[in-house]
Amino acid sequence: MNVENKPKIVNVGILGFGTVGQGTWKHLEENSQFWEKILGVQVKPKRASVRSIQKERKIKIAENALTTDSESIVNDPDIDLICELIGGIEEAKELTLRAFENGKSVVTANKALICEHGEELFEAAEKAGVHYGFEASVAGGIPIIKVLRESMVANEFPLIYGILNGTSNYILTRMESEGVSFEDVLKDARELGYVEADEALDLDGVDAAHKAVILAYLAHGIWVNLDDITVEGIRRISIEDLQAARKLGCKIKLIGVIRRNFKNDHISVGVYPALVPIAEIIARTDGVYNGISLTGSVVGTVVLTGRGAGQDPTAGSVISDVVDVVKAQNGISAGIKLRHVSPEECKPAKPVEIGGSFYIRLTVDDKPGQLAKVADCLAEHQVSLATVSQSPQSGSPTASIILTTHETNEHSINLAIQSLEQLHGVNEKPVLFRVFDPNLTPKE
Numbered sequence: 001m002n003v004e005n006k007p008k009i010v011n012v013g014i015l016g017f018g019t020v021g022q023g024t025w026k027h028l029e030e031n032s033q034f035w036e037k038i039l040g041v042q043v044k045p046k047r048a049s050v051r052s053i054q055k056e057r058k059i060k061i062a063e064n065a066l067t068t069d070s071e072s073i074v075n076d077p078d079i080d081l082i083c084e085l086i087g088g089i090e091e092a093k094e095l096t097l098r099a100f101e102n103g104k105s106v107v108t109a110n111k112a113l114i115c116e117h118g119e120e121l122f123e124a125a126e127k128a129g130v131h132y133g134f135e136a137s138v139a140g141g142i143p144i145i146k147v148l149r150e151s152m153v154a155n156e157f158p159l160i161y162g163i164l165n166g167t168s169n170y171i172l173t174r175m176e177s178e179g180v181s182f183e184d185v186l187k188d189a190r191e192l193g194y195v196e197a198d199e200a201l202d203l204d205g206v207d208a209a210h211k212a213v214i215l216a217y218l219a220h221g222i223w224v225n226l227d228d229i230t231v232e233g234i235r236r237i238s239i240e241d242l243q244a245a246r247k248l249g250c251k252i253k254l255i256g257v258i259r260r261n262f263k264n265d266h267i268s269v270g271v272y273p274a275l276v277p278i279a280e281i282i283a284r285t286d287g288v289y290n291g292i293s294l295t296g297s298v299v300g301t302v303v304l305t306g307r308g309a310g311q312d313p314t315a316g317s318v319i320s321d322v323v324d325v326v327k328a329q330n331g332i333s334a335g336i337k338l339r340h341v342s343p344e345e346c347k348p349a350k351p352v353e354i355g356g357s358f359y360i361r362l363t364v365d366d367k368p369g370q371l372a373k374v375a376d377c378l379a380e381h382q383v384s385l386a387t388v389s390q391s392p393q394s395g396s397p398t399a400s401i402i403l404t405t406h407e408t409n410e411h412s413i414n415l416a417i418q419s420l421e422q423l424h425g426v427n428e429k430p431v432l433f434r435v436f437d438p439n440l441t442p443k444e
């Protein structure tokens with residue numbers, strides 16, 4: 001490749017090399033060829049800032065790439081794009097504004113900063129003609145911002161509600177399912193690193209409230225003041241409350257709720273524990289998962305659930321914003337190129353390579369030994385039975401046999417069904433369904 005054809009390089013500066021910063025660096029670097037393939041531009045993490053250089057870190061980077069001087073990254077003319085992942089408010093705000101002044105776009109996961117100063121920061125970014133991405137600031141790995149701003153743009157939103165804090169959801173889920181006290185689960189959550197250093201953010205609903213304020217802005221264009229809304233946490237919920245809610249067909253969840261009455265143009269935003277009917281997907285969103293239900297005037301209700309925090313999911317959302325900025329800056333307007341692979345890189349699986357378990361219903365002669373013949377026929381094709389039930393069909397000399405199999409593959413089951421069709425005593429074409437298993441591991 002001659003020098004003129006060399007792809008352009010976009011250098012990324014990462015402020016904060018903690019959980020999300022290291023994840024972002026790792027995934028930018030590991031997938032560098034992929035970014036180049038889909039964007040036609042190289043995207044490279046170049047420098048990162050920390051408070052303490054001495055701290056041991058899982059992701060190792062060149063010594064001279066790490067600094068305690070975040071300003072030097074924001075002012076570095078070789079850095080094109082900044083990821084602000086230090087958290088906190090004042091310093092993060094100063095650095096973001098400085099980056100804008102220097103003509104650099106910024107991507108952030110900092111919900112506290114956006115909730116507090118979003119209006120000023122969005123205006124500053126617009127004035128500077130740069131981008132400010134914040135997908136990772138609400139619900140970590142769930143692409144809620146893009147869905148609200150882009151995919152559901154045709155809608156008005158009378159109701160948005162959901163679980164916006166994974167730590168409190170983890171605590172409530174374990175209290176409810178295991179009957180463990182709030183204090184004991186909190187102890188485990190601390191040990192697992194789920195609880196923020198400032199515990200009030202998770203336990204008193206403040207973190208969820210930051211996100212609810214951002215969602216309210218995105219859906220309705222209004223910055224609601226955090227001090228003006230109801231914000232309650234989970235500290236007063238007892239196991240007795242959770243059990244009583246169950247008897248009422250509900251689960252108690254800490255939810256953020258944004259309601260808009262389009263008749264009188266009122267909006268209400270709040271975060272509080274509430275009894276949510278078990279029929280709602282949000283009630284069944286457990287553990288560290290987040291879930292957001294969006295009721296749109298055009299589409300009806302859409303529910304998104306997934307990991308609302310953690311290194312990889314959050315880094316994934318940061319990178320999605322990085323890709324958007326690179327696209328916008330490089331005039332890639334018609335969406336990124338499709339991931340085109342050659343037939344050598346990815347081939348359709350053969351039936352023998354497609355695993356799974358199956359449900360079979362047979363109508364057979366109601367005679368002794370018929371079930372054994374069926375089992376032998378399946379065994380000939382290496383299909384083994386997991387469950388069997390047989391019931392006579394009233395007023396008829398036939399019986400119905402319902403079988404499920406252990407894991408086998410499409411090739412074996414097809415041969416087994418062909419043999420069953422020929423088997424003496426099997427009266428109708430067998431009914432075959434796949435048993436769906438989301439955790440099925442692909443065959444080697």
Ligand SMILES: NC(=O)c1ccc[n+]([C@@H]2O[C@H](COP(=O)([O-])OP(=O)(O)OC[C@H]3O[C@@H](n4cnc5c(N)ncnc54)[C@H](OP(=O)(O)O)[C@@H]3O)[C@@H](O)[C@H]2O)c1
Binds near residue numbers: 311
């Ligand atoms: N963790 C998650 O799952 C998650 C999910 C969604 C959003 N977020 C948001 O993402 C942001 C980062 O969170 P995190 O979990 O990655 O935090 P973290 O693990 O505490 O990392 C923060 C990093 O920033 C560095 N830092 C802090 N203040 C600094 C300063 N003044 N100058 C230079 N470096 C500084 C720290 O340096 P040292 O390492 O030397 O202390 C650390 O490397 C926060 O806004 C958070 O709310 C996090």
